[in-house]
Amino acid sequence: MSPPGTEWDYMVQAMNAKPSAVSRFKGCLIGGAVGDALGAPVEFMSLAEIRRKFGSEGITGYSPVYGRIGAITDDTQMTLWTAEGLLRYHCRGQHRGVSHMPSMVHRAYLRWLITQGAFSRDEAFQYVNDQDYPGWMIGIRDLHARRAPGNTCLAALKSAGMGTMDEPKNDSKGCGGVMRVAPAGLYEPHPVRAFKIGCEIAALTHGHPTGYLASGCLAAIVASLTQGKDLRAAVDESMFLLAEDPRGQETVDCVNRALSLIDKGADPIPETVESVGQGWIAEEALAISIYCSLAHQDDFRKAVLLAVNHSGDSDSTGAITGNILGTLLGVKAIPLEWISPLELRDEIATLAEDLHTKFRDDDEWFSKYPGG
Secondary structure (H helix, E strand, O other): OOOOOOHHHHHHHHHHOOOOHHHHHHHHHHHHHHHHHHHHHHOOOOHHHHHHHHOOOOOOOOOOEOOEOOOOOHHHHHHHHHHHHHHHHHHHHHHHOOOOHHHHHHHHHHHHHHHOOOOOHHHHOOOOOOOOOOOOHHHOHHHHOOOOOOHHHHHHHHOOOOOOOOOOOOOOOEOOOHHHOHHHHHHOOOHHHHHHHHHHHHOOOOOOHHHHHHHHHHHHHHHHHHOOOOHHHHHHHHHHHHHOOHHHHHHHHHHHHHHHHHHHOOOOOHHHHHHHOOOOEHHHHHHHHHHHHHHOOOOHHHHHHHHHOOOOOHHHHHHHHHHHHHHHHOHHHOOHHHHOOOOOHHHHHHHHHHHHHOOOOOHHHHHHOOOO
């Protein structure tokens, strides 16, 4: 047996050490992409179908989809464009002294729309001007893959102007807003401000209050976790922010159902997840992800697998759970066998590092994130 103060103590200290800030940032974006890639092959499948194909435990690792292992979907694509828009917003503000966050993120989503072939580059210049168009991400070939983009996002972005909370584009509360706003909590460390940013970003495409308020909650949770808060405390704080708006009651009720399952010690099994919902709508996607994260808050693998093995929007609930636990536990908690084959792994890590850096006053940075 090793005496006190020797190698064993250092090993224990290392295991209990909190992740660094940059590890949390990488964990958030890479964890979200991993959850997305795990859920992609079983999205649209019922739980019974998942078990018939993969066995009683359901899917337990990557399965080929979109012609490869570890393929991401539109969930991760739009999350990355959210990060890019926030970085351009910050760069423009530093460079010009004035910048409008929703407009900059909206333009980032229009660049995503270009990658999806929604309109030609020439047509795109009606919406995205020449000086705004370049930057490093538009040149990433794999980002131009079309991965089942949501009709609500496509329609909202193709129509003139941008949606706001006061002037919504539609009445959608689908999960297409909440699935992509985690970078807001990385960009803004204060939960109250992160909540507002998350709402504004989601409202660009999803006009129902539940659609954007649930998104604000996720951004606030991520922001709290970057500051080292306990997961349950981060969730409770986001619920407090939500409860201040009477339109948030629908999301509060859904999340409270998930929290009651945790408090009662319900078995963390797919049937329990399905008692919360299927994840197609914003409040259910958020609540399922909170439940899975709290049920296995020390084990990224178990939490994300629970989040994808259910009937419904498995890639979105996997992505959001990955965002949450990746931020809580850091990138080292994510199994290496899931990181290594992950599509755009290096580019995702670069974006996470850049969000952590936020701004550099040099030509390379202005080239990557031109603010116009």
